[in-house]
Amino acid sequence: MAIYHLSVKLITRTTGRSATAAAAYRAGEKIHDHRTGQTFDYTRKKEVSYRRIFTPPNAPQWMKEREQLWNAVEQSETRKDSQTAKEIIVALPIELSPSQHIILLERFVHTQLISKGMIADVVIHNKKGNPHAHILLTTREINITNDGFGKKNRDWNSKDQLEEWREQWAKHCNRRLSIASSKSRIDHRSLQEQGLDQIPTVHVGAICHAMDKRGITTSKRKELNTLIKEKNMSNEKNKQFIASLNLESEADLIQQEIVQAKKSKHLFLNPTDFNNSKKYREAIFARTYIPILLEIFADYCTGVDEIETEIGTCFRINLNGGGKVFDYGSQIKVASGTEEEVKVAIKLAVEKGWQGIHLTGSDEFKSKVFVEAVLSGAFSPEKITGYKPSKADLEIIRDCKPALKIANDSSVIKSYVVEKSDGSGTSSAEQAHLPRLKI
Structure with a gap:
């Protein structure tokens, strides 16, 4: 089922990273860094299925060239501890097709990033079972006068901006899932904020996954996640067992009539009821779909x-x-x-x-x-x-x-x-x- 993931990272020189190296790796391309003289060649990377640079209307044409863009970003920074770029990583719903992933990303990028004046280098890594996208962002505003970059926009780093991105990504995903007639939905809120009685899992990381593939037992994080998933599953089974108990004889007769009336009007349908599963799916689809069509x-x-x-x-x-x-x-x-x-x-x-x-x-x-x-x-x-x-x-x-x-x-x-x-x-x-x- 679709999962929610949106994380934001900074590309900083204090950690030894550069915008040119990050762009080359994510896009699977070869980029020469004019500042350091290094060449980053990741052309052997096979998982890249989509790459495109989005720019605001006032951006010069050369900014759509990946090597020129990120070299200009590096040269615009003079401090040793400079933040040269920002990266947004999002998980793409597996219920959507590759072409729907592209539509989803482009809508989000245009409305949430380009409209604010940022330049976005968007790449999709189509990993089996884990399709995701890397969005590399500039941190400075475009200066039309000198045909380059101007001052940094601090509002782009605010907590409110991050929360807006998280909420909007969930809305964009759910809109595309609805259009695709999928019942899956995602939520940017924490389990506690959603009112779910579940224990959140911990982040494992790409390094641990890579070591596991080579047969190397890595960290206790995976063991902890396994225990958490078993506990959550046990809680869910207990809830299902309680729900399956036949308590109709103890229920108020009027309340039963209300429930049946709602079912007959398609206002309330049980998704686990085989006879009503199709009606339930259509009802959910209808409630979310019409506003989407009106917007499009x-x-x-x-x-x-x-x-x-x-x-x-x-x-x-x-x-x-x-x-x-x-x-x-x-x-x-x-x-x-x-x-x-x-x-x-x-x-x-x-x-x-x-x-x-x-x-x-x-x-x-x-x-x-x-x-x-x-x-x-x-x-x-x-x-x-x-x-x-x-x-x-x-x-x-x-x-x-x-x-x-x-x-x-x-x-x-x-x-x-x-x-x-x-x-x-x-x-x-x-x-x-x-x-x-x-x-």
């Missing part, structure tokens, strides 16, 4: 409704121009196939972290979706199946993106289905093995 599509829609259709429950996004987009989870459907509906449908698929789409409907409709999806940069042509682009489609794409190469035959991949609301084209029978997005 604030510039495009007038509201979001939960409705019942002939093919099940969905969330209807009512667009400003009168169009409608229907979100069925693994399927998306549009009312008439207008440009506005297609644009929003593709944006919704991107927010969900979809890797591909399968098109059904008329050729005119498929053409419109294919061109819009490719030009948006969200999907490469080979990730769009169910349609062979015409010469006119290719000419439009090549005019807008001359460097883009499109193969003659699209490869068959696991994808999602887009279907027009009039039901034209192939949908259920021949594509039953695929999750579907209906437009």
Whole structure:
């Protein structure tokens, strides 16, 4: 299940560390430090799956070059005990796909870091069972006059700022988990603040894990963690046992009626009840999902409704121009196939972290979706199946993106289905093995 982790560390010269070395190691690149003359080469590092530098609008272009950026950071510091950079390390929810991890990180970085004037060097280490991200931050404000760095911003080091980051990371993660239809949630608060009767585990550290892999027994911390987990599990089993006792005969009859009434209205559902598990999941999903859709599509829609259709429950996004987009989870459907509906449908698929789409409907409709999806940069042509682009489609794409190469035959991949609301084209029978997005 998803775990919460956000820690902040300082890169300081007093500990013998440099921003250039830290950036090279985390990004798996080779960087030469102009100040010390050292070269840090970590190009053999294989776990790096994503790397990108984010800068505020007023930053010069050269700051997007990793070696130039961190050498400039080092040269802007003159003291022997300088704090050259700050690092945020976050755990990425394993319930999300790699593309959803990227969306999650970019949203957090833009809203919490770049908006405050920081430069963020973001790297994802896709370790099996432990995907996480390193966010290396500058500590000085950008000075436009000298095309470099100015004074340090002390507010970035405040306790209030740290608490804001911790809370916002949990909110961003839970928002993405909700969009992905996952029931997992994380909480930035301590176990005591959450009111949980559990003992917190202790931090083991990467060095201990590495030594354990080599068969070396390291510290007593792992033994302590094992005992803590056993104690917590025992407490949980006791709670489950007490809850399983049949005490209905001693309960007040009126209270029982209230509970049953709540169940029938989907206001209260037992997640351990097999018959109601699906309803419980849908109820949780609905309560958190509509506000998220309203936030994402604030510039495009007038509201979001939960409705019942002939093919099940969905969330209807009512667009400003009168169009409608229907979100069925693994399927998306549009009312008439207008440009506005297609644009929003593709944006919704991107927010969900979809890797591909399968098109059904008329050729005119498929053409419109294919061109819009490719030009948006969200999907490469080979990730769009169910349609062979015409010469006119290719000419439009090549005019807008001359460097883009499109193969003659699209490869068959696991994808999602887009279907027009009039039901034209192939949908259920021949594509039953695929999750579907209906437009």
